[in-house]
Amino acid sequence: MQRFSLFSLLASGLSGQRGWHAQWRHPEPKPAYDALIVGGGGHGLGAAYYLASEHGLTNVAVLEKGWIGGGNTGRNTTIIRSNYLFPESAALYDHALKLWEDLSQVLNYNVMFSPRGVLMLAHTVHDAQVFKRHVHANRAAGVDNEWLTPGEAKAFCPPLNIGDIRYPVLGGALQRRGGTARHDAVAWGYARAADALGVDIIENCEVTGILRDGSGAVCGVETSRGTIRAPRIGVAAAGHTSVIMKMADVALPLESYPLQALVSEPVKPMFPCVVMSNTIHAYISQSDKGELVIGAGTDAYTSYTQRGGLHITSHALEAICELFPMLRRLKMLRCWGGIVDVTPDRSPIIAKTPVQGLYVNCGWGTGGFKATPGSAHVFAWTIARDEPHALNAPFTLERFRDGDLIDEAAAAAVAH
């Protein structure tokens, strides 16, 4: 791997930037590996990286149907925070947030993590009570989160309109350690670092079947590029997880919905933080390119189309125009959809399955990007040791049978 450093950048600058190589190989798939990861998004690539770097499993391949980072990793609004209500969730997401903080140094790849603060707005008395409960629960769990009055929220985010709107801002919960990162760089950084440790990243390789041996355990996959054998398979296929797991006759409590986002034309730096409003439903931040990145809600119905209704994005923009009147004349450049896999309790599943050797990391719903490093880290542990890490032990498939839900759905009431 060509390491990036001040010296290598200077030297390449002086030699006309002609000395750079491809950042990872494009190998042909080998007939067999020690482990396979299905899904080349952040969670899958990260899991392959941690399998190689922390568990010594380097004979690993990541199989990706399209191109790496082309699914939800490249389609989300890049918001990172860990102020979840329940102890299990807060621990998992805060594990991820701590890994974000030095991820660029660890991977030697700038993921542009920017802890600029995430402000979640309260518009009703109920919102205010719920968010204050979150603040207290988080502080008891050692996760930073603080309550701001409307005036303090306005001071933290000057573009915010706190008064003259249909649902006035009654305050907000601020997590200062939260922020954004560059989504593509997360996929590319993990891919590059995993490749350097020997992991094969195989793009344009669609899994079409999961092979089982006589005892029922997995022994490989059929793909569009031939049969690949492996005794351990980790599936991190986001919205298509149900489709993949059906190949091994594993049914999951998942439904896949379109979730849309959009970006504006680029403007000068004017938006200092991330603002989320669950009640009138909009998320917004400004990318380092200058585009305002805006998240909308999910469509009402299940779908695999990677597009949604215009009325959903219009609704988000109406909320943005109310909250930030200075943006009313800004033009939108692009909008797109991703397919998110939603569980009944809005918490993920990172677990072993009833099939020996088959592991699943899914159900991140509308909020998986923030968890990428933590999710990948504990998923790699689960695959390598055939048992969950303490942090993902509660996030089983069996919790739906046993009633041990981690009910962030009830806690957040909306997408999170």
Next chain:
Amino acid sequence: MLLIQCPYCGERPEPEFVYGGQAHVARPPQPAEVQAQPWADYLYRRDNTRGVHAERWRHTHGCGRFFNALRDTTTDHFLATYKVGEPPPAAGGEA
């Protein structure tokens, strides 16, 4: 935005409707006698079909009635809508 054929009112825009999830999920007749896994399956497990999906809709801002639909989840095209209690038309049936 989808245009949805309500079997009672005709074609109407999507915001008049509420999605009701997968159709033909039968509630166990004696919940108290059902084991944990079948009950969890009834509550939470859904086919999440990639392809033709039988699903419920309710025409909330119209007649208020529930009905069922067949929709292709890879295109969002409706293949058919039909009344509650009727069997689903053959998949790929007339629009």
